[in-house]
Amino acid sequence: MEYSLNIKMNEKLFLRNPEQTDLGKNIILFSIQLIHEKGFEDFTFKKLAVAIGTTEAGIYRYFENKHKLLIYITAWYWSWLEFRVITYTENISDPIEKLRKAIKFLATSVEDDIRTSHVNESILHQIIISEGSKAYLTKHVTEDNQDQFFKPYKDLCATIGNYILDCNPDYKYPRSLATTIIEMAHIQNFFMQHLPALTDFGKSKSESNILDFLEDLVFHAIKK
Amino acid sequence: MEYSLNIKMNEKLFLRNPEQTDLGKNIILFSIQLIHEKGFEDFTFKKLAVAIGTTEAGIYRYFENKHKLLIYITAWYWSWLEFRVITYTENISDPIEKLRKAIKFLATSVEDDIRTSHVNESILHQIIISEGSKAYLTKHVTEDNQDQFFKPYKDLCATIGNYILDCNPDYKYPRSLATTIIEMAHIQNFFMQHLPALTDFGKSKSESNILDFLEDLVFHAIKK
DNA sequence: TCTGCAAAGATAGTAATACTATCACGAGTA
């Protein structure tokens, strides 16, 4: 049996829905590769067009500009991640174990999900680490936020926040702790890879250390 | 009596030392204003030249490109912040109080420091929140790191890491906890201002809440 | 006072980026 996973995206993010055509799917597929390869600053629609074998104008029919495309990609990632977290933790009754498993999903690399042929999740995870925050670190966050572009991130944050409250209903900072887990999972990973002196994992360079750090941090914080 | 504070910067960051001439100081002064006003992506040397009343070529004599200028500015900030942390905590003997005070420095806005006439620290603090991470989130981090561009950040991280160890010599993640404090102080601040649903401080929008959250997090984490 | 040199100003030019616009073509549909 074949599966396919479809995530409904905010329509304001694109001019034409990239999931509905071959060219659209190629734009997503190749942009993930190209952003990972060149970094977001050095990534252009011209280069993307050449990689796909289409023209610049073709890309502009789908996305207004490369920043919208970045937001699309990151929003997709948050939606996909929340889906995974919910799916794979829903049968866990112990809230502590549930939160522990969720943290693992947030802080661990992924294999490519075969249900989504036009997205390589393992490269996407790397992009989120290096480029993800650039989606909202702009002068137009407020407008973008009004257009609900960051809803998937907020939803994930709310979900994790509720898991935290299930462990300790009196904990005062569930959302801030949720974003701390998510952001630090990425930042510590980036530092570990590129600026190891800023972490305690420079020697082993192993993701499991980040996981240990985050678990230690979270479960001490919410201890009753 | 007048004070003046001088921070020695990595010479590879500039082509001509901006602290030694009027034009150089203006470049720093106006670039901080302009980056704050327009955001880093929309900030150009052309616009900076017009703001100062000089020419583009004039700016290029001091800085290779706008990214080097951003690194310069952020590195300056980290150096200045570490100086402040060390200066204002050195007379505190209780390690807990010392760390508490340090966290306060990391998580609180500043007034403009009159000892540095060409830098507006209060705007600079806002820039670090919104643009700071862009200094290292690039494809050329490794080369930049080899040139020691991030040493001031690492030094600050090491200093805070030692404060943490003074509180609990057995704590396993002093550096990662230090970067967590620093990064989350900024990210929670940004979220509180622009994406309040990602924090627990959306209503009050008060920095003191971030401080409470961070203290709670840190002192639970290092409790023996 | 003359000489020299460094900083800054003035101007020009180039390749790439970030778009916008227009026209043409082929496939599927009514």
Place this chain on the structure above:
DNA sequence: TACTCGTGATAGTATTACTATCTTTGCAGA
């Protein structure tokens, strides 16, 4: 048959990110 939809092809513009060169200004030393 006509129509429209997605795509391709091509062209054009303003801005960005530089590099180069030539001139002027001011001050420092001989």
